[in-house]
Amino acid sequence: MKKVVLLIIIALVAALALGRWMAADSGYVLIIRDSVSVDTTLGFVVLMALLGAVALVVLTLLGNAAWNAMEPVRATRRWKKAVAERRLRSGFLQLVDGEQEKAERLLVAAGEDGDWPLVAWLLAAEAAQEQDKVEASQHYLEQASTDRRGRLVAGLMKARFALDDGYPEQARSELKVLADMAPRNKRILNTYAEVLESQKDWQALCALMPRLKRAFGEANQARRERRAWLAWLQETARKPGFNDADSRRDELRKLWKDVPVHLKNDPAMVARYAGFLAQLGGGRGALNLVREQLGNQWDDRLPPVLEAIDDIPPDDLLQVLEKW
Incomplete structure (x- = not known):
């Protein structure tokens, strides 16, 4: 808008300057061709030249518009786009009304010829999925994935469809790829x-x-x-097929080193880990851990861990309890 105003101001200033120049001296122009001669003022010639330029521009624009309207290929393309837009709207309304078969047919046609193929293919996939047409929905999502902006949303819909159909592994595989592609996408994560x-x-x-x-x-x-780390500790301590308590205890201690520091200071986390450690024959280490944690902050969930310790004499445990 600023550029247009600036051009108008420049044109007005130029016209004013030209008018003043012509008013001071209108000039004289003589044109002779064979036996024909034309004489006029310079102002009239300049005016005719300007009017001719304006007329040429207007005629060019009108001719271009007429050609675009009459040219067969472009007219056909515009007609197809208009039809595709109507199909997209109708397909969406049919999908909302529960007419999945009609919606799918309209949306597929809109995806092939319209200006919004991504939306059309995604809606077509939804319509096909509701009809349990798995192969068709996957095909439509593949079509949507060809659009640069459609890869993530199409992948997310694939994962959702896989979960609905009872294939969590397939959904997980798709989501892992998407999470690597968009590490900050909240919905995917x-x-x-x-x-x-x-x-x-x-x-x-x-x-x-x-x-x-x-x-x-x-x-x-x-x-x-917190829930994930607690469950992982429990899974490690109770891993099936692991009859060797020493091996499980070593693996549990190794895992504890990877636990985030702020969770290592959580009384519930410490109590759970110490309890598992005591059950696997690491009573001395469990006792030291509980004693250290209670030295920093008392928590009623920690003393019961001593009940699981069976490799330390009861009298020694009683002395510790009496000190507390």
Whole structure:
């Protein structure tokens, strides 16, 4: 808008200057061709030249518009786009009304010819999925994925469809790729975390926690992080097929080193770890850990851990309890 105003001002100033120049001396122009001669003022010639230029521009614009309106290829393309827009609107309304078959047919046609193929293919996939046409919905999502902006949303819909159909592994595989592509996408990360929780893959969930905390904030993920690490500790301590208590105890101690520092100061986390350690024959280490934690802050969940210690004489444990 500023450029247009500036051009208008420049044109007015130029016209004013030209008018003053012509008023001071109108000039004289003589044109002779064979036996024909034309004489006029310079102002009239300049005016005719300007009017001719304006007329040429106007005629060019009108001719271009007429050609665009009459040219067969462009007219056909515009007609197809108009039809595709109507199909997209109608398909969406049919989908809302529960007419999935009609909606799918209209939306596929809109995706092939319209200006909004991404929206059309995504809605077509939704319509096909509601009809249990898995192959068709996957095909439509593949079409949507060809759009640069559609890769993430199409992948997320693939994962959702896989979960609805009872294929969590397929959903997990898709979400892992999406999480690597968009490490700050909250919806993808949250869905991925929910899938890992449902599969009880605590190791993968704990590995994902740094990204979850960056995306949602540490306060919003505190309960999930604590729950995941507690479950992983329990899973390690009670791993099936691990009859050697010493090996399980060593693995548990190794895992404890990886626990975040702020969770190592959590009384519930310490009590759970110390209890598992005591059950696996690490009573001395469990007692030292409980004693150290209670020295910093008293918590009623820690003393009961001593009940699980069976490799330290009861009299020694009684002396510790009496001191507390």
